[in-house]
Amino acid sequence: MTRTTPRLRCRDCGLVAAKWAGRCPGCGAWNTLEEQEGGPAGVVPATPVELAAIPKGGAVPLPTGVGELDRVLGGGVVPSSVTLLAGEPGIGKSTLLLQMLASLADGGARSLLVSAEESPEQVRQRAERLSALRPGVWIVAATELGEVRSAMQRVQPDVLVVDSIQTVADGEAGGAPGTVSQVRACAQALAEDAKRGGPAVVLAGHVTKDGSIAGPRVLEHLVDTVLTFEGDRHHALRLLRAVKHRFGAVGELGMLEMTESGLVEVVDGGAFLLADRRPANPGSVVFAAMDGRRPLLVEIQALVCPAAGPPRRSASGYDTARLCQLLAVLDRRVGLRMASQDVYVSAAGGVSVAEPAADLAVALAVASAATGRVVPDGMVAIAEVGLGGELRRALRMQSRLSEAGRRGFGTAVVAAGEDAAGQVELRPTATLGAAIDACLGDAAEPPRLRVLSGS
Numbered sequence: 053m054t055r056t057t058p059r060l061r062c063r064d065c066g067l068v069a070a071k072w073a074g075r076c077p078g079c080g081a082w083n084t085l086e087e088q089e090g091g092p093a094g095v096v097p098a099t100p101v102e103l104a105a106i107p108k109g110g111a112v113p114l115p116t117g118v119g120e121l122d123r124v125l126g127g128g129v130v131p132s133s134v135t136l137l138a139g140e141p142g143i144g145k146s147t148l149l150l151q152m153l154a155s156l157a158d159g160g161a162r163s164l165l166v167s168a169e170e171s172p173e174q175v176r177q178r179a180e181r182l183s184a185l186r187p188g189v190w191i192v193a194a195t196e197l198g199e200v201r202s203a204m205q206r207v208q209p210d211v212l213v214v215d216s217i218q219t220v221a222d223g224e225a226g227g228a229p230g231t232v233s234q235v236r237a238c239a240q241a242l243a244e245d246a247k248r249g250g251p252a253v254v255l256a257g258h259v260t261k262d263g264s265i266a267g268p269r270v271l272e273h274l275v276d277t278v279l280t281f282e283g284d285r286h287h288a289l290r291l292l293r294a295v296k297h298r299f300g301a302v303g304e305l306g307m308l309e310m311t312e313s314g315l316v317e318v319v320d321g322g323a324f325l326l327a328d329r330r331p332a333n334p335g336s337v338v339f340a341a342m343d344g345r346r347p348l349l350v351e352i353q354a355l356v357c358p359a360a361g362p363p364r365r366s367a368s369g370y371d372t373a374r375l376c377q378l379l380a381v382l383d384r385r386v387g388l389r390m391a392s393q394d395v396y397v398s399a400a401g402g403v404s405v406a407e408p409a410a411d412l413a414v415a416l417a418v419a420s421a422a423t424g425r426v427v428p429d430g431m432v433a434i435a436e437v438g439l440g441g442e443l444r445r446a447l448r449m450q451s452r453l454s455e456a457g458r459r460g461f462g463t464a465v466v467a468a469g470e471d472a473a474g475q476v477e478l479r480p481t482a483t484l485g486a487a488i489d490a491c492l493g494d495a496a497e498p499p500r501l502r503v504l505s506g507s
Contacts, residue, residue: 060085063232064270113299114210114252117155120308120317121148124279124292126300129211129252133299134243136217136271138257139281144290144310145256147182148281149213150175151314152254154184156211164209164251165191166200168219182314195229197222197238201245209251214242216256217271236270243274272296283310287402289324290315293344303344322349322459325401331429335421338432338461339413340452341405347448347455349432351400352410354417359394369399370414371406378415378437385441386485388419409446411437412465415484416491425492428463432456432476433487435467441484443467450474465491 060069062076062084069077069085076084113127122128129135139145153163167175172191179185192203197220204212214220217239221229225237239255246253255275272278278296283289292306307318318324326349329336335354340347352370367375375397382388397414399405412435420427427433434452436444446452449472453464457475468482481487 060087062086062270063236111299114156114161115159116152117159118148118152118315118317119319120292120306121152124294124304124306125277126297126304129254130276130299131210131252132246132249133277134239134246134253134255134275135277135279136255136257136275137279137281138259140259142285143281143283144308144315145281146170146215147178147310148290148292148308148315149215149254149256150179150184151182153189153211153213154179154182154186157186157188160188161210162188162207163190163211163213164204164207165189166203166212166214166220167191167193168195168214169216181312184314195219195221197241201241204245204251211254212242212246212251213254214256216258218258236274239271239274284402289318289402291343291403305343305346305348321346322455325350325403326459329400332426334424334426335417337413337417337420337427338456339405339410340432340434340456340461340464341403341407341410342448342452343403345451347451348403349455349459349461350403350405350410352405352413352417353398353400354414354421355396356390356393356418356421359392363390363392364394364396366395367397369402369404370397370410374408374411375414377439378411379418381437381439381441381484382415382418385483386419386488388422388488390418390422393422407446408436408444409434411435412443412484412487416465416488419488419492423492427491430461431463431465431491432461433465433491435465435481435487437484443481443483443487445470453478 060072062079063086064079064081064084072085075082111130113125113130115122115128137145153165156163172193175191190207194200194203200220217235218230220238221234222237225233227233242253276298277294280293280295282291288309290308290310292308294302294304296302307321308315309318329351337352339350339352341350365372365376379390379395395418413433415437416427416433434446436446438444445467449470453472453474453476456464462477463479464476465479465481465487468480470478470480479490481490
């Protein structure tokens with residue numbers, strides 16, 4: 053009789069453990085280790101192969117025809133791969149996927165869209181609005197895994213899109229559609245079909261309120277590529293990122309604009325974000341940001357006004373805790389006292405700025421708004437601000453300055469020690485106070501500052 057060895061597998065992340073534990077050592081989830089039967093105890097192990105002896109090669113990406121999507125994917129979707137596109141409901145995932153299928157059809161690819169949330173009539177109406185009706189794009193309204201696989205066998209597509217994976221159910225798996233067991237079972241079955249020489253599979257997935265991908269963590273481990281599609285519903289800008297990509301590097305940023313006729317590629321992000329800027333306004337400073345490997349020019353805006361009650365600190369597109377820290381540095385190290393002032397900071401255009409290199413731009417914007425003095429036009433600010441008021445150097449300075457110079461900015465206020473070459477003149481400063489003096493004049497003298505500080 054063949055002896056089998058029991059094993060434990062985490063139902064969330066798929067980790068195989070030698071013994072039971074209350075908490076998975078891989079993902080940290082509680083009570084997720086389940087016993088499964090392993091293979092025969094005497095099975096012959098796989099033969100090791102020297103890495104250098106493996107022949108070169110690999111699948112050639114299939115361009116989707118959507119430039120910003122191909123940019124993030126490193127050329128396009130790879131045949132027999134599995135990609136997860138995650139985003140909030142209503143952010144534009146279905147629009148992006150439909151436009152992708154239309155562009156693929158223009159290139160001769162055959163595709164199948166599994167519409168598990170909308171009827172074929174609804175999808176056709178959207179396709180007409182987007183001018184995305186093409187021969188070679190097939191659609192099936194199915195929510196049962198068996199129906200999806202049957203339609204895939206009949207159509208034999210090059211690309212299969214499932215919109216969305218949370219609404220597809222496997223009759224052999226327990227639970228309702230969208231539960232952990234159902235999402236895991238359906239995604240795993242479609243991934244196995246792809247790996248056996250099937251089509252490239254693209255799964256649309258929802259995210260939870262905190263921004264994480266809905267469903268089990270094993271879903272992210274099953275797929276080859278994880279894309280996030282983000283944006284503010286009150287703004288037209290949409291951001292596409294790859295947070296996992298087995299066929300290339302991550303870090304590329306795709307930018308698209310949501311219009312009445314669909315998603316339009318934003319090739320020049322700096323021009324798009326600065327299109328409505330008014331340089332003569334106090335409280336406006338341009339920051340040369342890096343989002344992944346893409347440099348962007350972002351306008352940081354600040355507003356300072358007397359507080360009617362307890363002072364408010366509000367930030368949009370910037371961390372509020374970081375803003376409070378900068379205000380404390382301005383108070384103690386520069387003498388700009390705003391204990392009785394409301395302070396509002398915003399990264400204009402619907403983007404979020406999270407890197408510490410934005411500190412100097414935010415602090416300059418607040419000081420400009422408080423004093424009523426305008427930061428000179430044609431100037432960008434790039435530096436991290438320490439608790440001692442010192443300025444610290446930023447990463448990827450050469451890329452930031454190249455983008456600033458391309459957009460016509462001639463001066464950059466940076467930390468002392470920066471020596472990046474380029475067409476932008478550097479103004480190295482050691483402290484935040486010195487940077488404010490260089491941009492706005494003597495921070496201790498402006499009459500309006502004395503009013504704001506209560507002195």
